Amino acid sequence: MTSLISLQGVSRRYGEGASELMALNQISLEIQEGEFIAIMGASGSGKSTAMNILGCLDTPTAGAYLFKGVHVEALSRDQRARIRRRYLGFVFQGFNLLARTSAQENVELPLLYRGDSQAGRKKAAREALAAVGLAGWEHHTPSQLSGGQQQRVAIARAIVTEPAVVLADEPTGNLDTQRSHEIMSLLVGLNRDHGITVLMVTHEPDMAAYAHRMVHFKDGKVLKDAANPNPSSSPPLQSDLTPETV
Numbered sequence: 001m002t003s004l005i006s007l008q009g010v011s012r013r014y015g016e017g018a019s020e021l022m023a024l025n026q027i028s029l030e031i032q033e034g035e036f037i038a039i040m041g042a043s044g045s046g047k048s049t050a051m052n053i054l055g056c057l058d059t060p061t062a063g064a065y066l067f068k069g070v071h072v073e074a075l076s077r078d079q080r081a082r083i084r085r086r087y088l089g090f091v092f093q094g095f096n097l098l099a100r101t102s103a104q105e106n107v108e109l110p111l112l113y114r115g116d117s118q119a120g121r122k123k124a125a126r127e128a129l130a131a132v133g134l135a136g137w138e139h140h141t142p143s144q145l146s147g148g149q150q151q152r153v154a155i156a157r158a159i160v161t162e163p164a165v166v167l168a169d170e171p172t173g174n175l176d177t178q179r180s181h182e183i184m185s186l187l188v189g190l191n192r193d194h195g196i197t198v199l200m201v202t203h204e205p206d207m208a209a210y211a212h213r214m215v216h217f218k219d220g221k222v223l224k225d226a227a228n229p230n231p232s233s234s235p236p237l238q239s240d241l242t243p244e245t246v
């Protein structure tokens with residue numbers, strides 16, 4: 001069976017000569033559809049470099065990356081963008097929402113890029129916001145939302161296109177413990193209830209504990225890759241009260 005994702009001896013070199021740095025050094029990884037993987041490791045160990053490659057934002061300087069059997073390193077920039085739009089959703093540590101733009105419009109954005117109709121965008125974005133417990137918050141801008149709510153908008157934006165894979169790079173890095181667990185509840189639900197493959201970078205063991213498999217990076221190499229026999233179970237997500245009822 002073809003893996004959803006296959007990294008084969010992938011390296012990523014930055015710089016030349018004396019300033020050369022191997023951010024990734026011959027990484028090999030097989031990821032199957034429906035997995036929930038936590039990528040861990042010290043700062044500078046290559047986690048974000050790996051996520052950028054997995055997310056088709058960057059290409060390896062050596063080795064092969066196959067996504068659904070397709071050699072990503074051989075694709076053009078446009079072809080990689082097409083893979084991103086069709087199959088991938090992204091969540092970042094800093095939320096990366098447009099500031100003076102409502103939650104609704106932020107979530108509609110990937111659908112706008114895809115050329116969906118206005119009516120279709122509106123409906124899908126409302127549904128995605130409801131799925132992250134933010135029904136009633138559509139017209140709020142990021143500055144009117146808490147950090148946890150902003151990250152939930154970002155998750156709604158990531159899932160509105162119904163991606164096969166969600167890539168989350170330290171999604172709870174800017175959040176307190178309770179908000180972090182709420183974000184993990186959402187990621188667990190996407191994986192369990194919607195079959196979305198989740199690849200999450202974290203340095204917090206409590207958050208990694210939700211994943212079914214943990215991959216540890218060290219100095220650009222995979223130090224350890226093991227199943228988590230007892231993933232943490234997440235509390236059910238509560239919908240936020242609508243602003244009118246607060």
Ligand code: ADP
Nearest residue numbers: 014021023041042043044045046047048049050
């Ligand atoms: P992590 O996400 O695990 O903290 P990164 O993947 O961001 O690590 O970085 C791995 C190594 O590559 C680090 O030494 C970092 O300084 C270096 N690096 C990352 N991005 C660049 C870049 N654009 N140019 C040069 N070096 C980089």
Ligand code: MG
Nearest residue numbers: 047048049169
């Ligand atoms: Mg990083």
